[in-house]
Amino acid sequence: MVQERTVPVFSPTATTISREDGLTIYEDMVLGRSFEDKCAEMYYRGKMFGFVHLYNGQEAVSSGVIKSMRSDDFVCSTYRDHVHALSAGVPANQVMAELFGKETGCSKGRGGSMHLFSQEHNLLGGFAFVAEGIPVAAGATYQTKYRREVMGDESADQVTACFFGDGASNNGQFFECLNMAALWKLPIIFVVENNKWAIGMAHERATSQPEVFKKATVFNMAGVEVDGMDVLAVRAEAQEAIARARAGEGPTLIEALTYRFRGHSLADPDELRPKHEKDDWFSRDPIEKLADHLTAHNLATAEELKAIAQRIQATVTESVEFAQSSPEPKPEDLYRFVFAEDV
Amino acid sequence: MAETLLFNALREALDEEMARDQAVYVIGEDVGHYGGSYKVTKGLYEKYGDMRVKDTPIAENSFTGIAVGSAMTGLRPIIEGMNMGFLLLAFNQIANNAGMLRYTSGGNFKIPMVIRGPGGVGRQLGAEHSQRLEAYFQGVPGLKLVACSTPYNAKGLLKAAIRDDNPVLFFEHVLLYNLKENLPESEYLCRLDKAEVVREGKDVTLLTYSRMRHHCVQAAKTLEKEGYDPEIIDLISLKPLDFETIGASVRKTHRVVIVEECMKSGGVGAELTASINDRLFDELDAPVVRLASQDIPTPYNGLLESLTIVQPQVIVDTVKDMMALQV
Ligand SMILES: Cc1ncc(C[n+]2csc(CCOP(=O)(O)OP(=O)(O)O)c2C)c(N)n1
Ligand SMILES: [Mg+2]
Numbered sequence: 001m002v003q004e005r006t007v008p009v010f011s012p013t014a015t016t017i018s019r020e021d022g023l024t025i026y027e028d029m030v031l032g033r034s035f036e037d038k039c040a041e042m043y044y045r046g047k048m049f050g051f052v053h054l055y056n057g058q059e060a061v062s063s064g065v066i067k068s069m070r071s072d073d074f075v076c077s078t079y080r081d082h083v084h085a086l087s088a089g090v091p092a093n094q095v096m097a098e099l100f101g102k103e104t105g106c107s108k109g110r111g112g113s114m115h116l117f118s119q120e121h122n123l124l125g126g127f128a129f130v131a132e133g134i135p136v137a138a139g140a141t142y143q144t145k146y147r148r149e150v151m152g153d154e155s156a157d158q159v160t161a162c163f164f165g166d167g168a169s170n171n172g173q174f175f176e177c178l179n180m181a182a183l184w185k186l187p188i189i190f191v192v193e194n195n196k197w198a199i200g201m202a203h204e205r206a207t208s209q210p211e212v213f214k215k216a217t218v219f220n221m222a223g224v225e226v227d228g229m230d231v232l233a234v235r236a237e238a239q240e241a242i243a244r245a246r247a248g249e250g251p252t253l254i255e256a257l258t259y260r261f262r263g264h265s266l267a268d269p270d271e272l273r274p275k276h277e278k279d280d281w282f283s284r285d286p287i288e289k290l291a292d293h294l295t296a297h298n299l300a301t302a303e304e305l306k307a308i309a310q311r312i313q314a315t316v317t318e319s320v321e322f323a324q325s326s327p328e329p330k331p332e333d334l335y336r337f338v339f340a341e342d343v
Numbered sequence: 344m345a346e347t348l349l350f351n352a353l354r355e356a357l358d359e360e361m362a363r364d365q366a367v368y369v370i371g372e373d374v375g376h377y378g379g380s381y382k383v384t385k386g387l388y389e390k391y392g393d394m395r396v397k398d399t400p401i402a403e404n405s406f407t408g409i410a411v412g413s414a415m416t417g418l419r420p421i422i423e424g425m426n427m428g429f430l431l432l433a434f435n436q437i438a439n440n441a442g443m444l445r446y447t448s449g450g451n452f453k454i455p456m457v458i459r460g461p462g463g464v465g466r467q468l469g470a471e472h473s474q475r476l477e478a479y480f481q482g483v484p485g486l487k488l489v490a491c492s493t494p495y496n497a498k499g500l501l502k503a504a505i506r507d508d509n510p511v512l513f514f515e516h517v518l519l520y521n522l523k524e525n526l527p528e529s530e531y532l533c534r535l536d537k538a539e540v541v542r543e544g545k546d547v548t549l550l551t552y553s554r555m556r557h558h559c560v561q562a563a564k565t566l567e568k569e570g571y572d573p574e575i576i577d578l579i580s581l582k583p584l585d586f587e588t589i590g591a592s593v594r595k596t597h598r599v600v601i602v603e604e605c606m607k608s609g610g611v612g613a614e615l616t617a618s619i620n621d622r623l624f625d626e627l628d629a630p631v632v633r634l635a636s637q638d639i640p641t642p643y644n645g646l647l648e649s650l651t652i653v654q655p656q657v658i659v660d661t662v663k664d665m666m667a668l669q670v
Contacts, residue, residue, distance in 0.1 A: 063539075107451065117449070119451040132436065135436060137407060139412020140412045142409055143416040144416075150392075180406070218654060337450040339445070
């Protein structure tokens with residue numbers, strides 16, 4: 001058995017986060033968790049199809065990074081994208097409707113679970129092939145820099161957060177884009193969600209250097225590791241990286257050590273991960289950790305948190321009703337959107 | 344009128360479009376300081392600077408993805424494939440993201456980009472630098488495929504491709520860069536979706552594109568002397584195909600010979616043949632004949648290489664055989 005990595009310790013104080021921000025983040029994490037649980041239920045009831053990858057356990061990464069960004073910043077995700085989309089502000093109704101393949105979905109039912117997009121919310125995707133979103137995210141940042149430097153647009157200081165897994169960090173597009181992003185000082189944050197597994201491939205069996213954040217240094221780029229089960233720790237690193245990118249000082253590689261609480265996808269029997277490993281990580285639930293912080297520092301009461309969870313549950317239930325009652329795409333629209341002329 | 348070489352016509356197109364629209368930029372290997380492997384971008388770096396004429400590391404899949412991401416967010420990138428064959432390394436970004444993303448996103452994003460560069464079978468460049476890529480890419484939904492063949496259409500088509508809101512794969516041929524032609528002084532554009540009637544005739548329709556257009560013209564000169572009257576159509580758009588122009592010609596000649604440099608299996612000619620049979624079968628007086636290049640890696644040896652692609656004499660013989668077949 002490979003030794004678990006020692007996680008950097010983050011010691012928050014009563015002033016690390018305000019009550020307001022704390023509750024916003026808590027709500028976002030609970031939304032992520034409840035939404036995914038509902039997806040599992042709907043999948044097993046035959047309401048959604050295809051490969052559905054849930055995010056349970058990793059909520060601190062999405063909420064910690066995206067909730068530290070502005071609404072005009074960009075987010076780029078993978079096939080495990082429901083919760084990134086929700087954190088980016090895509091309404092639960094639109095995400096659920098997309099999973100049901102409905103016309104009201106954020107990709108109008110043409111994309112599905114692995115292809116969530118929203119121009120309105122600057123969500124670049126939803127990329128189903130491992131690592132292919134990384135260059136696209138870098139391209140969005142090239143655009144920001146270009147707008148500022150070539151077109152003289154002073155307001156072009158947007159940052160792009162690009163999420164991907166430990167498995168993706170062994171792909172050429174990762175290295176190629178670290179190089180170009182550092183070379184050209186692109187305002188991008190590479191967020192590696194190291195959940196230790198790429199389907200059935202254990203991280204240590206796939207890389208000669210399991211400490212992914214260290215790969216930043218050879219590209220002359222800032223690289224940090226962070227406890228991905230601690231949203232306040234993630235948030236602190238994200239804030240620093242965002243400030244760096246916004247100031248034109250270039251990219252950051254954040255490696256968040258995290259874990260998925262479910263199988264790779266809902267079709268995965270999840271037979272390889274040892275029980276003690278799972279139990280160990282289950283005991284570090286990121287939502288409970290934030291709840292403990294909020295209550296311990298009198299930022300919120302247990303009752304308030306419970307009320308939030310109930311409200312979110314209602315939102316998620318409603319999203320299913322919305323999805324169910326939404327129309328299917330029209331057959332005569334089969335070819336719509338192949339070309340730009342179709343709007 | 345100014346006599347212009349084809350590669351300069353392409354540069355004029357880039358220059359004019361970059362001057363016209365600040366969102367237009369060029370990205371690729373050696374496009375900046377070096378001026379492009381065939382000097383198509385020469386001088387543009389000096390004029391437009393580093394961000395607008397971006398020299399990249401040798402990372403085709405990633406810089407293509409960067410172009411896609413920038414196009415999704417409002418820029419109009421033009422990728423130069425140093426040799427179009429290198430874009431095999433970028434197949435994923437071209438197919439999944441440039442080609443399909445608009446559809447999978449339900450119309451959320453458009454991807455206005457041009458992917459252009461030298462390709463085709465040159466003079467003994469060896470298999471990897473003598474690729475015939477049209478067939479590989481024609482199956483990708485959402486991509487437009489355009490092939491230029493003269494300085495005039497190279498310039499007008501490239502300008503139109505840059506202004507098009509779709510991803511356009513723009514094929515140039517290494518052996519056509521030094522063609523010369525008098526170009527108009529005033530601005531013009533060519534339609535991306537319109538085939539060009541190169542020579543009107545009544546006996547047989549030769550459907551061709553890129554360098555093979557010139558082989559057809561050469562063959563037509565011989566045929567003319569022997570009393571034949573072929574019509575030559577340069578497809579220009581390999582996808583979608585201009586069936587208005589093709590149909591009008593077939594209804595006139597009732598005979599079709601396809602002349603392409605693409606490989607025969609699953610090539611542009613294969614698609615054309617099937618589509619002609621679908622749409623125009625009743626008009627045909629003879630089966631469609633496909634003259635394509637051989638299904639082999641392009642050999643280095645000069646003799647073998649010339650046997651790999653269609654030669655003018657083969658076109659002449661094929662037309663004569665077809666005309667001998669009386670209905
Ligand atoms: C190019 C490509 N190859 C293979 C796959 C199949 N695949 C889907 S997810 C996955 C593992 C990715 O693991 P990781 O990057 O760690 O992300 P995680 O699933 O753990 O979030 C693989 C191999 C794919 N989607 N794309
Ligand atoms: Mg993983």
